Amino acid sequence: MKVLIVLAHPEPKSLTTSLFNVTVDELKKLGHEVKTTDLYAIKWKATIDADDFPEFDQEKERLVITSESRKAYNERKLTKDVLEEQEKLEWADMLILQFPLWWFSMPAILKGWVERVFSSGLGYGVGYSPKTPHGSRYGEGAFKGKRAMLSITIGAPATNYNKMGVNGDIFDILYPLNHGVLFYPGFDVLEPFLVYRTHRFTEERLQETTNELRERLKNLETEKPIPFRPQNAGDYDLQTLELKPDAISPDKKGLGLRVHLKEQSY
C-alpha cells in the first residue's frame, strides 16, 4: 500500500513522535511505500483564512469559505502547501493521523490541516445526483476505497474512557473524528490505535507498545473497518437523513453520553 502519515507533535523526542517513527519504519519493512507530513516541523499554517485563496480579493469580496474553497480547488489555485497535501492524499491508499489527544480532540495544527486540505469539492460537497440528493459522503466521496486510522497517545488511563468512565466512552469522544472527519469524505475507518496513561512512560511500556504497534500494522490492509452505516445505502431516509426506525431494535435506543447527566430526562 501507499501510506500517508500525518504527525502533530512539537517535540521530536516525544512518545508520539517515537510511535510515528516506529510506524514509518515498520510500514517500510512490510514493503509499503510511505510519505509523511510532520506538521510542526514544516510550521504548517493552522488557520484557514483569505490567504488560502490567492485569487480572492479581500478588499472587494465577502469571504464564503465553502465557495472560495470549491473554486480554488477546481482551478488548482490553492496555496502550494495545501496542493502538496492534496497530492499526497490522492497518491495514498491509506492515511494515518498520529497525535496526542488534547482537550478530547486533535491538536489545533492538525485540525487546521483538515480544514485547509479537505477542500470543498474534495472533502465535502461532492457527488450530488437525483439518487444521492445529499451528496456522496459517509462511506462515499473523494476518498472512497482508501483506509484511514487514528493513532493517538492519551494521558489518562483507559478506564477513564470506558462506557462508564468519567471522560466519556472513547468511541463517542472520537466519533466526531472517526465518523465526522474520516468516514464523511469516504475513508474506511480502522479502529484507532490508542496508547493510554502516557505520563511517566517506562522503557518497558515503550517496548511493549512498540511491539503492539508493529503487530497491528501488519494487518492494515486486511483489517475490518468500523462498521459505520453509509449514508446512501438504505439505512437513512434520504428525505430527512434520519436513521430509519427499523434500522435498530427498540431495546437498543439508549442514553449514550447522557449517562453523565444528573437528570436523564435532559
Next chain:
Amino acid sequence: MKVLIVLAHPEPKSLTTSLFNVTVDELKKLGHEVKTTDLYAIKWKATIDADDFPEFDQEKERLVITSESRKAYNERKLTKDVLEEQEKLEWADMLILQFPLWWFSMPAILKGWVERVFSSGLGYGVGYSPKTPHGSRYGEGAFKGKRAMLSITIGAPATNYNKMGVNGDIFDILYPLNHGVLFYPGFDVLEPFLVYRTHRFTEERLQETTNELRERLKNLETEKPIPFRPQNAGDYDLQTLELKPDAISPDKKGLGLRVHLKEQSY
C-alpha cells in the same frame, strides 16, 4: 455580569460575526460589562509550541507541554497574548465562544486558543488533595462559579443532528466541547445557542434568529446549566473514575452513537 466573548470567524460580514455583534450589543444593553477577543482579527497564533514558553531552551531540553505550561503559568512567564486572555478569563463571570461548526468541532484557531490559554495549573492539573485524588475538575477547578456557553452556526439542518440524524446527536457531537473543554475546568455550561441551516440565510431568518438570540441572552444569569455530573460529588468511584452502577437505571444503558453502526455488537 462580566462577559468575555471569543469569536472565531475570518469574515467580518459573516452570519457568525453578525451574531457576535448582536451579542455584544444586547449584553451591553442589559447592563453587562463585555470584553471580546476576535481571534482572526488579532491573528491569534493557533499552534502551541516551544515559543509559548519563553524561558524554555529548545536546544537543550525536551518539550513536555504539561510541565512547561505549569511552570510558565505559575511564574507568569507565558507570552503576552496568552497572559492577556488569562486575565480576561479571570475577570469574566461568563465566557461565550462564538464560532461556525467546522468538521464537527470548533475552528482550529479557537482550538488553539484553548490549548494555549487553558494552561496547566489553570485549565487542568489543579486541586489535588486526599479527598480529590484526581484533582478538581468536571464541575470544579479554576473556573468554578463562572458560566460558559457555545454559540454556534451550523450549515446543515437540525434534523441531521437529531438522535437519529445522520451526523449524530448534537448533544453527543458537542460533548467533547461542553463536557471536555468547558465543564472540565469548572464552568457551569449553559445549553448551546445553535443556528442551523446557515446556507442561503434570508433577511427574514436573520431577523428571527437575532430576536431569538436577544431573548436568550436575557436569561444568561439565571438559566439552569446542563446537569453534568461533578467528578468529586459521589456519582463516580474515586478509585476507578467510573460512574457507579447505581447512578443510572439499567434500562437507561444504551447504545448512544453506536446506532450509526451496521453491527451493534461492535
